[in-house]
């Protein structure tokens with residue numbers, strides 16, 4: 001009888017030690033995971049970057065290619081980002097900016113003034129003047145950068161957003 005109760009107590013103690021060890025392991029691995037990969041899971045925040053626009057094109061002018069250059073922090077890494085976009089003044093006080101990143105695999109598209117389309121050199125994707133897909137494998141329109149004019153200077157938001165087909169944002 002005594003032997004049985006010793007065994008029961010020993011088993012109970014073992015189970016308690018296992019439970020405490022498992023709890024410590026779970027808490028410490030969760031904390032380690034948050035510390036190491038947490039920063040890279042944070043949503044990228046858009047910020048305004050001034051772009052060299054030269055003389056602002058007048059209404060009806062062709063697209064101008066602009067470069068967005070800015071510093072970014074991704075998790076524990078900081079680096080310099082360089083993106084391209086095509087800008088066009090659609091009203092006196094409003095400029096649209098179409099991302100040059102192809103929606104297929106991210107190659108840089110070019111604007112063909114003769115055909116009035118954007119072309120991707122990688123898999124022959126083609127987009128109309130508003131960045132909507134005409135042909136090829138791209139699954140979605142080219143994204144848009146939000147724009148802001150301030151004292152004649154042009155600012156673009158760093159994170160492009162999907163194009164919703166809004167008429168006020170169309171060429």
Ligand code: FES
Nearest residue numbers: 102104105120125
């Ligand atoms: S990356 Fe542009 S069509 Fe494939």
